[in-house]
Amino acid sequence: MANRVFVVGESQRSVVRSNTTAYGGVATTELVCDGTGPTVVLLHGIYDRAQTWQAVLERLAAAGRRAVAVNLPPLHRRRVGEPILPALDSFVAAVVRANASTEGVVLVGNSMGAGLTLRAVLDPSLPIRAGIPIAVPGFGYTGFASLGVGPAGLPESVLFRMRAPRRLIRTKLAARAGAGFLTVPGRALPEGTVEHFVELFAGEPLGGFLAAGRALLREFDAGYPPGKSSAPLLFVHGRRDRLIVYTAAIRAARRYPSAKVRILAGSAHCPQLDDPDTTTELILAFADNAGRAA
Template sequence: MINERRAVHASVSTRELFVEGEGPTVVLLHGFSHSADAWRPVLNRFAEARQAAVAVDLPGFGAAGPARPGAWLPQGDRFVGEAIARHGQHAPVVVIGNSLGSFLTVRAAASPLRLPIRGIVPTATPGMGWTRLVRAGLAGNVRFLLRAATVCAPRFIRSRGADTIVGHLIYGDRAALDMTLVRTLSSQLHSRHGARELLTQALHMKAEVDAEPTINGISCPTVIVHGGRDRLVALASSEGWHQVIPHSRLVVLKRAGHCPQLDAPDVIVGFARGLTAVAHNESRPA
């Protein structure tokens, strides 16, 4: 059973979806414009396995409080750092991130604060060669969405169009498509104002990620996952992370899209459970 509660991290009020179970806790970080709901398929499986896990709404997304004016990444870093520290009080956590949440995951793992992280599973991670290789495709997607956002059309037509676009961008396997979840994620595009505001924010966020220097210093066990049908972040980006993170493992899921946790939740849970099992065994007294 997935439970819900309010929490405060780095002075930002947020919502957490969580399941009870044994530790160490798995912390789940969603992508841009998404919310903790994007992890429901994974949370359901963790609940069945009685594995403690928590998904948080990042600042400015879902039911979290708004981000402050200025650069978003430093705020995201502080928020994630406090969330990890709180949930890692008793045992180091395993962090799984997707897209923007994945970028925050690798930044947390490299933090000089030495956060209590046992291992990470970054999926569809931007920031390493993605701009050069997918600039044209991503810009084309954004231009198309911006045009669609300005079209005068009945709301039900706009809603259907937004559902189709979002489903195409986040899923790789149409057989796995969950329209209830798609509508949760696409609802921000149902109004012209909301769509333009969100997509303008996406361009600013992309510019922030592009401007960041290469991240080094990650030493925890790392399983890097990329969807073979990712239409937003190039595989080259995950390959770049694989090269700079020592002893990391790179897994390409051929039928998955930009959100592997939606196309292949069992696989993602398996990677996390592998890392939590290692952490649990290491925490036992000899």
């Protein structure tokens, strides 16, 4: 794979614009850059936001490609026991259909978004040209994640009752520590990330977030829809991920024999933050190869 040079400046940052819209009747905001080729649709992880893709969007803009990073519906306000994935699947399907031209879309997701990407690719009714799950859940977790909200963690009903001092949660130090699990140590987070987590977690009881996270992983662990992928798949994972073991990508690829795997040695849970150049190059190269194959 030839390395591309992405020259990112104010011109690219200015063309990444924010829209208020709705998909499937659900209001949301999204970040968009215009360009040619199939639309690259970007899905974030749990409690994250579309801004996690800002650096990738700037590079896609520099490459002249159209892309959309959408804010997914919140999870923490659901009732205990209420399924999560059906509503998210419906929302993602609406996003894909709305952004698909005759060329379809290239669907890319990180963490929770990776699981949703894989589920969407397994739906033959959706116009997806290629799917790129990054840090896919459901195929293995680190010890830390398992003890917290993973398969070995506490039941959802117990987590829902947990509380933490609001004064502690409101501190930037606590938010920065939590966000630190997403990237390699010392990596600068996107502007506004810490403030986002402070506002999010300080607004409502901690238990709701923990319970929803535990329930979501349980639904992913129950397995993905049966059938063959309707589009080429590339599983990407950061070797330094502290939440989902990087071997999850290898296990996932074994289930879908035509899938490819790329392990990024210098990245953690969010390669789009740690290495946006390589992440963008993987997206473009895999999308172009899928287009030629089609």
